[in-house]
Amino acid sequence: xxxxxxxxxxxxxxxxxxxxxxxxxILRIMAEYVEPLARFRREQIxxxxxxxxxxxxxxxxxxxxxxxxxxxxxHPDHADELRRAEAGINMARYYEDARRMAFLLTEWSxxxxxxxxxxxxxxxGGPGIMEAANxxxxxxxxxxxxxxIKLPFEQYPxxxxxxxxNFEFHYFFMRKFWxxxxxxxxxxxxxxxxxxxxLFEILTLAQTEKLAKKILVVIYGREYWDKVxxxxxxxxxxxxxxxxxxxFKYVDSPEQGFEVLRDGLTKxxxxxxxxxxxxxxxxxxxRP
Numbered sequence: 514x515x516x517x518x519x520x521x522x523x524x525x526x527x528x529x530x531x532x533x534x535x536x537x538x539i540l541r542i543m544a545e546y547v548e549p550l551a552r553f554r555r556e557q558i559x560x561x562x563x564x565x566x567x568x569x570x571x572x573x574x575x576x577x578x579x580x581x582x583x584x585x586x587x588h589p590d591h592a593d594e595l596r597r598a599e600a601g602i603n604m605a606r607y608y609e610d611a612r613r614m615a616f617l618l619t620e621w622s623x624x625x626x627x628x629x630x631x632x633x634x635x636x637x638g639g640p641g642i643m644e645a646a647n648x649x650x651x652x653x654x655x656x657x658x659x660x661x662i663k664l665p666f667e668q669y670p671x672x673x674x675x676x677x678x679n680f681e682f683h684y685f686f687m688r689k690f691w692x693x694x695x696x697x698x699x700x701x702x703x704x705x706x707x708x709x710x711x712l713f714e715i716l717t718l719a720q721t722e723k724l725a726k727k728i729l730v731v732i733y734g735r736e737y738w739d740k741v742x743x744x745x746x747x748x749x750x751x752x753x754x755x756x757x758x759x760x761f762k763y764v765d766s767p768e769q770g771f772e773v774l775r776d777g778l779t780k781x782x783x784x785x786x787x788x789x790x791x792x793x794x795x796x797x798x799x800r801p
Contacts, residue, residue, distance in 0.1 A: 644673065
């Protein structure tokens with residue numbers, strides 16, 4: 514009989530090849546639900562206001578530096594690049610506006626008497642409008658959340674996210690779940706495909722009455738969005754109901770946007786008792 518002892522097999526939850534295999538996918542998905550849930554409970558986050566918008570919109574200072582650098586080395590090959598930089602100066606106002614609105618919202622929300630944190634500014638955690646909103650909330654002295662996503666091209670978290678509320682997801686659908694799960698409002702700044710995706714997902718859920726709560730939808734910057742969307746055509750053509758146009762509201766200044774958020778959040782979400790931590794999973798439960 515051999516005296517050789519076999520090496521103990523790894524515990525299933527410590528077996529990295531298994532966890533990273535197709536068979537472990539359900540565990541990875543569950544981890545992207547349970548781990549954020551535990552952190553939100555620990556940090557006493559009751560609900561959020563989510564800011565969406567382009568990752569490509571710089572601050573005014575950054576836009577001016579880019580333009581100055583290009584103007585200093587004019588060359589025919591740089592013509593398109595120069596035009597984009599000039600457009601960046603105009604679009605940079607949305608960065609500053611997102612920063613200001615997030616500041617105003619956070620300044621108001623941290624004064625709400627509650628056991629848990631209300632209406633915490635949340636973004637996708639990257640640059641551009643996301644950075645601006647996290648920055649504004651940070652400057653107001655509040656906590657702020659970043660739900661980042663692992664991409665083939667790196668998207669690093671911006672430095673203004675509260676460290677304990679800095680997340681990185683592998684699965685887009687789990688990240689989108691957390692955007693909607695605690696949200697009481699969405700603020701849609703000028704953006705691209707991703708911004709439109711998030712906007713229409715929430716509008717569809719609201720239209721089909723699949724939300725067990727009121728989510729305010731604020732679309733910022735009519736000058737931009739009128740060139741991109743003509744939702745009235747849908748209503749006039751009968752593909753949506755005229756009442757569906759009431760599911761969102763346009764605003765054109767940080768102060769106007771804040772007033773819409775403050776009034777709506779007060780009306781729909783500050784009238785009753787706050788749910789306990791044990792009730793957190795039921796906050797955004799959809800109807801059967």
